[in-house]
Amino acid sequence: MIEPVNVSLGSLNLITLAPMLIPIIGALLILVIDIFKGGLDKTLFVVISLLFLLMDFSALIDSAGIFSQGGTVMGVFNVMLIDGLAILSQFIIVVASMLFIPLALTHKRFHEFSYPEFFALFLFMIAGFQFMVATDNLILVFVGLETSSLALYTLVAMHNRDKSFEAAVKYFTMGALAAGFYSFGAMVFYALTGSVEINQIATVLAANKYADIAYVLIGVVFMLASFGFKLSLVPFHTWAPDVYEGASASMAGFMSIVPKIAAFVVAMRLFEFLIHSGVVWLEIVLYIFVVVTMTAANIWALVQTDVKRMLAYSSVSHAGFVMAAILIGTTQSNSALFLYWILFSFTNLGSFSMLWISRQKHLPEHQRSDHTYDKFAGMVQTSPVAASIMGLFMLSLAGIPPFALFWGKLYLISSAVTAGYTILAFIMVLNSAISGYYYLKLIVYMFMKEPLMGNDGHVYVSNATTALKSIIGFAAIGTIFAFIALNPLLEFITAFIYNSGY
């Protein structure tokens, strides 16, 4: 007779699930409200989403408190893993989402925001990302990955333009391929070690001294390909510019930050132990990935004629830049990754929001895409404040001190120097210099060219409302005054990373 399985509720530690459950409840609530009374205004759903994200945020503060007192917490049959990485990345995910959601309050009406499903899907997606980062179980990672990705494909498609459908389908196809690779990789690791938990895999592999290195490498190849798609590393980046172009600018900004930090965390959990246990091959491949991604994406960005596509390539390049942190794999570099991404999310969300408020519903004849460089010519003469803020974001992205991203670059390059990756440090620096050109190009258009005929400057803020302006102002202030918050931020991040053993 089989013993009944007795699990006390206390040992499950269900509190570890709280941050993920909150957005799920929020999403369900939105759906329920819609069932009872349809046709409600988007403002209601924006505020509900914001409220639930705020609750999510306070739950995170709770778990951060628990972590800083008692260290890593496991829960729910040891599937959930709440360590410093999980908490930090969830903070980024939730804060970036809180900055993103008010962008729905545009001046013009856009199709997607009139559906409550948009917001429900959005919250489901957040929960998916949170699951992804708060576990080291490959199956739960997969579940989180798919939940979030499927929601994200739909959100892209809801923008309801020809290019949006193309983008969504492209994203979906690529994402499906990535998911396939991921499950293959996970399968190989399971076959090798009999476990789907990363720390178990590490232990078993270390115990038999990487005897089956050939199989490990096969698993790693699949995993690399899968994360290559998710992180848009060259040569798996091809979807990125098209998807960014097809999605709304706000959604593109969101996509450049939140999904990537989730993927970074999983990549960090998986690749770090492999690099540290001397899988030289992985180190070389990652090195090549990092260098090629940074450089090639930079060069493609040089030749773009559309600002949004330029920013898409620049995001790819930034992802490559940050991937270097995983390659270096020291506590300092991992802290640098989070620092960089926090600062990057401010600046990048800000610059995509600037594109978003200048979004026209109908393009004039001479304009071939939504945000051509020409559209911004002479912007300083008609709307100087908007031009200055956009210029500020561009300078920050280029890494001009003392704006936000400079400090991220500084710390990341310093971690490369400290770990002995001198050549990598120089490659990173040279790439920053190359990227200076295309950010400068927009500044040149805005500040040094004459405006096009018939452009009275209204277009730059045509979509602006108080909510959007506050988000942009918030991002701008964060970009300028980052150096004040730097020290507490750095200490907080380093403590969390260090205590999680990375």
Place this chain on the structure above:
Amino acid sequence: MIDHILSILIFFPALAAMLGFIIHKDSIRAYGVAIATIEFALSLWLWFLFDSNVSGMQFMEQLPLVPSFGINYILGVDGISLFIVILASFFTMIGLASLTDTKNIKNMIITLLFLQMTMVGVFVALDAIVFYVFWELSLVPMLYIIGAWGGPLRIYASVKFFLYTFTGSLVMLVGMLFMAYYYYQATGTWSFAILEWYRLILPEAFQLWLFVAFFIGFAIKVPMFPFHTWLPYAHGQAPTIGSVILAAILLKMGTYAFIRFSLPMFPDASVFFMFPIAILAIIMIIYTAMVAYAQEDIKQVVAYSSVSHMGVIILGTFALNVEGITGSIFLMIAHGVVSGALFLLVGVIYDRRHTKMMSEFGGLAHVMPRYATIFGLMLMASVGMPLTINFVGEFLSLLGFYKQSHILTILAGTAIIVGAIYMLTAYKKMFFGNVTNEENRNLPDVSKRELLALIPLAIITVWLGIYPKPILVPINNSVASIVQLMHDKSTTEEAKKRIPNLVKGEDVKTLEKEAH
């Protein structure tokens, strides 16, 4: 207030610039001049409070910025930086006062005030990262000034200027990060404080390549010979005020940084690279002088002659003794005054005729006698005539280098004298002979506003040429302490020999030891 005078000097113009957005565009010029005058008065006050007998840093300020990574906001001024700070505030004032009518004048003045913040910041920063912040930030206003108010090729020129310097500075940044890491290895704490880096004695191999990393950043800024190609474009396209500030102050950042960073931090590497750099400097002097001779545009002549004289500054710096370095710092001031004045003078004629081609002019001495006189004076100063400000600096620089190498010094000295040819030829083409072009016959002479800017410069040129002591003494004291530091820190035989020991007693002791 005295304790924070350096912070006030840095951030007062920036704050004023931000408030400047409120001011109506018809009144903005008065506002700009007033702010720049206050700033200049503050910098004079700094000089007044400055104790010339102290060789070290004065008015130090310290505030932790990112203590866990060793970044602190440290400021301080010594004899080396004091006069460049005064020069910066002086030229901003002069530049604003003589600013002619331009479009978008409000943007221009606000940009200039921001530029002033970055210029002062670079020269008083004593933390490498703070230094780097101001160093990089200074590119942005200059980019805008060249790009928005420049000539037909302005966008190309401004972007080239920006990217060139940006790339060099990034390489320098890696050098700084390495330096901080070495400091961390040696002491266990992160620090970017320059004065703490001074105390670090590095093995020669490290010094060599760190020197190169810093050198790339500084040499592009100076600009030294193979890296100078951005400068003619920047000068050629920039508006008058842009050229004036660029030549007078921004280029000095590079030469100043050599003295602040490279020499005291890497004495052995400085000795190792002394002759290669001296040869580069001499090539720079001769080559740019020849290029200047071939120019048809008077502004390009002034631009290339400015580069040529920067070569003498470099030569003096790498003499690695008190005379040479003191001379090079003095020459930085002199070069600032003279080439700034020359660019202003070119601006005067450009405002009247909207051309800078020398072939368009001729016989201007008849039409504009006062203009011709001031131009002549500045030109004489530029070629280093005795009793003018440049002579003092050039003489000391060459004297310093004469102790290191006779042949190179003679070569450089000859090149400077030959350099007089192109300036005099240019002067002859423009001012002597008959008035060949009818358009020039009725040009108005220098106006009151222009005189307001030019007369003080002329006075300084002659005054400091005759009596340079008030400036030379503080410079000399600070330089002596740096040279002594270099001597003490150097590890190789060659360096000990090349860098003089200023403490006389020790020489005797070592001799005695050898005798025993």
